[in-house]
Amino acid sequence: MTARITRRQLVQRGAAGVTLLSLPGLLAACGGGGGGGGGQLNDVLRFSNWPLYIDVDEKTKKHPTLDAFTKETGIKVDYFEDINDNATYFAKIQGPLGQGRGIDRDLIVMTDSSRFPALLIKKGWLEKLDRDRIPNIGNLVDAQASPPFDPDRSYSLPWQSGMTGIAWNEDVTGPVTSVDQLFNDPKLKGKVTVLSEFADSIGLTMLSNGDDPSKVTEESFARALATIQKAVDSGQIRQFTGNDYAQPLTKGDIAAAVAWSGDVVQLLADNPKLKWAIPEKGGMIWTDNMLIPQGGSAPTASTYMNFVYDPKIAARIAAYVNYVTPVKGAREELAKTDPETAKNALIFPTDDMLSQVHQFDAEALQNDDYQARWQKVLGA
Template sequence: MKQYQPEQLSATQQAAIRRSMAGGRGALSRRSLLRASGVGALTVGGVGALSACGIPPAKREGDAPAASDDHSKQEKQIAFSNWTQYIDISDDEKSRPSLNAFSRRTGIQVKYTEDINDNVEFFGKIRPQLAAGQDTGRDLICVTDWLAARFIRLGWAQKLDPSNLPNAYAHLSPQFRSPDWDPGRAYSYPWTGISTVIAYNAKATGGRKIESVSQLFDDPALKGRVACLSEMRDTIGMTLLDMGKDPAKVTDDDYDAAIARVQQAVDKKQIRRFTGNDYTSDLDKGDIAACLAWAGDLVQLRVDNPDIKFVIPDAGYMTSSDNLLVPAKARHKTNAEKLIDYYYELPVAAQLAAYINYVCPVEGVGPELAKIDPELAENTLILPDKAMAAKSHSFRSLSSKEETAYEEKFAKLIGA
């Protein structure tokens, strides 16, 4: 697997990556704040709050959200809510080139708002309007797969019109084509993919490779220098894979066995802590020798520290995604679909991937990305090759009851 070196990046690209590390989608605004504290918020204020607010935990089978009036022809505009630093930004940080190009081409003006700090908080922000059947003031939102599944389950996402999405349909990577929570992508398209892999600091391990979750949990040389993620689906998913179980088919018994496996590592103090992406500082310094990690963070970390390595375990790795949806009652559905489709044009997809460094869900983007930076086009953390994609696994969608029970058990495990 080719590793790329810091000196191979341009000064502009290194500056962009450092901006992303400081305040981007992969930085504390999402991972540390959500994953370090969001588990409790999910179980107490998220799933559980649905019933307390008089909101059904799931829509009835066969129900569909009521069609909304589409004002796209009369109103050439879109309101798009996204995470911070999750789109390309000009060198002077005063404009968003890809959005500007879309507006020039289509005449559709985009009100782009970076008002998603974590999934739980954002869901709480717009839930009252959706539950009341009101427009949220947003035509397009970007949320992580488990929350996207909840929107669809509750009937709070509009079904997309395939005729407005020719590029998206043609270019969506097979790896992301048909999640169980949205078969055939009827309601959503991924903005980026998020891969969970094993990372280690070669200097801290004395040059030893760390290649499996079993090593993380059992190697005495790593005792007290291991970190796992405070995202349940990632840590438990990677544990399930190591145990020979498929996270896409997880049963209650499988889940409990994985919880017990992690608990053993906690009890013998093998695991130092559970973290959001604040593991990056400790990994960089070598205070953490090895950990479960998000690929987007590793692309960024390796700019300054070539001792940071990553491994795709033989057992496989977990993949999740952040997804574009049109909320119920949005006024500009067709305009939003045009914007989704625009980001599946190969040159535009490459422009976005070169800036944010997460997994690009657009098949065939490699040659366009190579025009921007040949090294990025060869980085399998951004463009997984077929061998890597074949090892990817997703956690199956959970019912409201399962989600609450699973998150509560995990919260107890990690002390949240």
């Protein structure tokens, strides 16, 4: 890449969000996946990830942790920043995978709340982890041990996570601490945005209604939908957004938003009056997961997973990307070199914060009727 922009500049341009981090994608839809299964390590790991989602030496433009992995294991990494968004990437890979072919990748990263990791598992298009090669899996934080889409973590390990809550601009409003306030406070009318992402906004609203987003029922879904529709009809909600709420919030054009924690980390440099919090009745957590696509080398990919689950390595990645690391001990390691970043609770949530966030029902994400009804609320 030439003239590489920083992650914060990318957010400022409204080009990508924390959960959705997007740039144009490129997929080699050829057969094979670096040699397939078996017990042998390959000489090369072919790794597809989102842009600006791994540590970079700004002078050399190299990835220090990838170089360290090669030095330690002898495995070269062909690293591709070719995942534009979950839906687009899935559309590219489903053809070859559906024909029983590989996609020339050993490792890909996709978001659990997008429904696609669960769909890949259901269709049998993923290789199982080679857990014997991942002793560091014991460093996985407890809150991520058993997600609804992969309860035993047979097919996935978290890469990074983020939280969904409420952000507000203190130049415009006081604290906005609940979804009920966001949707009903007359002082906020017409100054609120809500994420168009199904799991984020439906999940927060379910929590506000006293329902469990990890176990969606027709009744709880209908209640959440009605709550949001009412706020749309009343004019409380100005619009549904991706991360393009970022600049209006920073400038004070909107007062409050359903927002991703990582966006606020990035935007604080421009406006320290921005605040983010988990709503009183709870927030949502999403995770970008490392997955081994059909035909990929499970031993090689699993060896890399073990490497990045070393707290020292996880700390180096977290210090650059500013997402929530899933690795125990990373904060303590980072505190040795960057104590201020290590203190940031939006990057290293406290146990109390993690106890307040919830994952969304994987089966509900696959419900076409729910998706169609949500699209209707969005006006699509």
